[in-house]
Amino acid sequence: MSTTPAVTLARRxxxxxxxxxxxxxxVPVGQPGPDEVLVAVSELSLDPYLRSVLGPGxxxxxxxxxxxVVPGRxxxxxxxxxxxxxxxxxxxxxxxxxxxxxxxxxxxVRPFTVPDGVPPSAVLGALGMPGLTAYAALERxxxxxxxxxxxxxxxxxxxxxxxxxxxxxAGARPVAIVGTSEKAxxxxxxxxxxxxxxxxxxxxxxxxxxxxPDGIDGYLHLADQPTLTGVVKQLAVGARVSLCGLMDQYNDxxxxxxxxxxxxxxxxxxxxxxxxxxGDLASEHAAKVGELLxxxxxxxxxxxxxxxxxxxxxxxxxxxxxxxxxxxxxxxx
Amino acid sequence: MSTTPAVTLARRxxxxxxxxxxxxxxVPVGQPGPDEVLVAVSELSLDPYLRSVLGPGxxxxxxxxxxxVVPGRxxxxxxxxxxxxxxxxxxxxxxxxxxxxxxxxxxxVRPFTVPDGVPPSAVLGALGMPGLTAYAALERxxxxxxxxxxxxxxxxxxxxxxxxxxxxxAGARPVAIVGTSEKAxxxxxxxxxxxxxxxxxxxxxxxxxxxxPDGIDGYLHLADQPTLTGVVKQLAVGARVSLCGLMDQYNDxxxxxxxxxxxxxxxxxxxxxxxxxxGDLASEHAAKVGELLxxxxxxxxxxxxxxxxxxxxxxxxxxxxxxxxxxxxxxxx
Numbered sequence: 001m002s003t004t005p006a007v008t009l010a011r012r013x014x015x016x017x018x019x020x021x022x023x024x025x026x027v028p029v030g031q032p033g034p035d036e037v038l039v040a041v042s043e044l045s046l047d048p049y050l051r052s053v054l055g056p057g058x059x060x061x062x063x064x065x066x067x068x069v070v071p072g073r074x075x076x077x078x079x080x081x082x083x084x085x086x087x088x089x090x091x092x093x094x095x096x097x098x099x100x101x102x103x104x105x106x107x108x109v110r111p112f113t114v115p116d117g118v119p120p121s122a123v124l125g126a127l128g129m130p131g132l133t134a135y136a137a138l139e140r141x142x143x144x145x146x147x148x149x150x151x152x153x154x155x156x157x158x159x160x161x162x163x164x165x166x167x168x169x170a171g172a173r174p175v176a177i178v179g180t181s182e183k184a185x186x187x188x189x190x191x192x193x194x195x196x197x198x199x200x201x202x203x204x205x206x207x208x209x210x211x212x213p214d215g216i217d218g219y220l221h222l223a224d225q226p227t228l229t230g231v232v233k234q235l236a237v238g239a240r241v242s243l244c245g246l247m248d249q250y251n252d253x254x255x256x257x258x259x260x261x262x263x264x265x266x267x268x269x270x271x272x273x274x275x276x277x278x279g280d281l282a283s284e285h286a287a288k289v290g291e292l293l294x295x296x297x298x299x300x301x302x303x304x305x306x307x308x309x310x311x312x313x314x315x316x317x318x319x320x321x322x323x324x325x326x327x328x329x330x331x332x333x
Numbered sequence: 334m335s336t337t338p339a340v341t342l343a344r345r346x347x348x349x350x351x352x353x354x355x356x357x358x359x360v361p362v363g364q365p366g367p368d369e370v371l372v373a374v375s376e377l378s379l380d381p382y383l384r385s386v387l388g389p390g391x392x393x394x395x396x397x398x399x400x401x402v403v404p405g406r407x408x409x410x411x412x413x414x415x416x417x418x419x420x421x422x423x424x425x426x427x428x429x430x431x432x433x434x435x436x437x438x439x440x441x442v443r444p445f446t447v448p449d450g451v452p453p454s455a456v457l458g459a460l461g462m463p464g465l466t467a468y469a470a471l472e473r474x475x476x477x478x479x480x481x482x483x484x485x486x487x488x489x490x491x492x493x494x495x496x497x498x499x500x501x502x503a504g505a506r507p508v509a510i511v512g513t514s515e516k517a518x519x520x521x522x523x524x525x526x527x528x529x530x531x532x533x534x535x536x537x538x539x540x541x542x543x544x545x546p547d548g549i550d551g552y553l554h555l556a557d558q559p560t561l562t563g564v565v566k567q568l569a570v571g572a573r574v575s576l577c578g579l580m581d582q583y584n585d586x587x588x589x590x591x592x593x594x595x596x597x598x599x600x601x602x603x604x605x606x607x608x609x610x611x612g613d614l615a616s617e618h619a620a621k622v623g624e625l626l627x628x629x630x631x632x633x634x635x636x637x638x639x640x641x642x643x644x645x646x647x648x649x650x651x652x653x654x655x656x657x658x659x660x661x662x663x664x665x666x
Contacts, residue, residue: 257590
């Protein structure tokens, strides 16, 4: 049996992950058995939900064991197939984990195409799970109406960059909350947000109030406790909130809480979002986001890292909020 | 100008109100001016929302001033009218405050009737605002389906007693959370709950789990922080929560918060409830609850106090959770 480069979990991260929580090593890789395929990974998707996979565990699934290959989604090419439904040479989306080659069940891979002029990595972001998260949160929870003000946190990330374009496409005003002034610039200059607020600024709540003079009609939450606390104070009557990700909890921090009195005063509706429940929207999501990508109303905003060995550092950047756009690792080995 | 007995606010309550936060006194009462009526109060409704009226203020309204008559809803008879739309002798629901006689705008009173055999005080509870709160929370937020388990806190109070009957009428299982073992007995023996849990029992969460083996599909919240925290841990996937009242905040305690991770894990939907938004449901509420009262499927569960001077003590009982049923004060002066 031969081996393939991989990234494993060296120790369980405490708080925000550090590059040395991981190890770059070689792991065995075999040939596909019946109904399996061998995938050569081309690009790896780094997403915040992976933080909970590293410990304590994501949703009801146990954490990855120490020494185990870090799980994760990638695009790659089928090199060998023992399935009638997938032929060698096909480009697929697959749960390979952080490794250069992986044998996976043929039923778990998804062949994909992208519209002309759109890079394949869109399947990991705007056309993938982060984009579907944004689409479903807007379609099912926030339901922006023309003239509404919709605030999106982590606004330049994989979910947020798509959410902003979808809000604008619905005729509503997207307002960004971001972690750095560089991201604020990206939000307005690249991603079409009408205004952007840096959540670490001492007067950020006043800035948000100025950007949302009629209150906040919709809020997509993918940030930390102070952001949530500050936003819910400014909800308009009848506001909708979609809880898509809790940054503190990803990083093992205290439980994120929501002020119940503010929810009552605004007669707000708060939705817990788990993207796996919204797979039925996948084809309308792909159609709508494909259209926005093709027209240029949605710009693919990516931070690319070259080499599998860069994944630990790239993930630490992502989880500390230093990244600029959806984080993709090019697997060049 | 003559006077009428009244209860005024002697000092702003700290935490749970005490009887000596109030004063029983005589206040001036005049004759009705144009488009006004003079109402002789018969029965006064004591409701938890009044706690916030005493300070810091209810919704966007300022708190009642020290020395001011305590506001509140009552039923009474029109003694004199200078309005063409209301004739003397009519029984009305009115915002009289805690006093024996009050001059109020004719447009603010509502003539009422009750079904045969139902006491007029039903208009203050099951057929009034508390009943409408329960009806709207179920109709618009919790939407019980046959077989669902719906948990109701403050289950024997003005809202809860109606909610339990409505849940059962929808073919779902109502489970009560109450503050005392006497109330637990009332919930099951009188009000038709399938099970009742005393929220102060050390093992109440285990008792709740036993009463809700498939998790909690709907939750009507009208209780304190530990209750909310304990319940949201047991939400079933797809659960609905209606935040109808926050007991700690009524009594000036710390802000009530909701665990955002639990909301996400359950993909729950949390609604802030303000009954004033649901006036459009008033006639269907009256029809449905009138039917349940007439059939005996809903029992009017009241704690009655004789004499306006008893209102302070009755209110302190209500806000400490010692009451048994909807609190009504008979104004016998």
